[in-house]
Amino acid sequence: MNKMNVVLTEAVFYTLLALHKPLHGYGIMQATEQMSNGRLKLSAGTLYGALSSILEKGWIVELPGNEGSRKKEYKITELGKEIAKTELLRLEELLKNGKIIINNDSSQFIL
């Protein structure tokens, strides 16, 4: 499969991670804040935009609502999981090179 150079925003990456479990909007915000140790607080506007885009791309699905509740829940799809895995590889590459040069960490050369 042709691997395009996909670069995800932090908001999207953390949303994909969070949605490995079904969550609604506010749940995604809380999960992201927790995973990033309080650093990343997604705003509703950012999250809404991200959810709309990745829904369109088929990286997540909307779950059928329970008892007509207005709050929609979302979950990651198989495609979304693939995208997240590819992104993880990219981040590992950045991390490795960063450590080599910035941290002078030669242990990174060992495969």
Add this chain to the structure above:
Amino acid sequence: MNKTVFKKFFIWEYDKEEKWLNDMSKKGWQLINAQLFKYVFEKGEPNEYVYRLELLNEKSGTIKSKEYINFLKDSNIENVGKCSNWIYLRAKKSEENFNNENKLYNSLTKTIYVDNLYQSARNIILYLLIFSLIGLFTIHELNINTNISDFLTGFFTGTTIALSVFSLIIIPITNKNRKKIKDYIKDLSVLE
């Protein structure tokens, strides 16, 4: 205790309007409803709410917009007014999420919206100018000598001059706005 204020803000003065609403909030007056030029405030605590103007995506349509506003509501962001494609949002000061996220992107969409307005104005002025010039030319070529043709000549000369002045004024205004857009795009290419 409520009070109603009538105040005029042009569409391109959205920053000024937003600042005014937050200044009112600082004085304890919290906006509870906004319509064209008409603002209703409720007395509350100073800086109780933070206010922001946001531009809805015109292509979204009513359903998507309602969805978006409901989504915001679930995040404790209230919609207190609407004017064309603009919505007035507020959140309690303690809800920090509201404040700085996406500021660059939001500013960019608003600046582009205003640019489209300026473009439309420029186009209208241009078409009217061409029309006036054609009018002047036609009357001159037809060589009629009546009161009506004299009046029309005067009229078209007047409009030609006025429109030329307008176009001279609007060009630097448009360019200043365009520069803002370029700056935002430059910033976006560095930061997320």
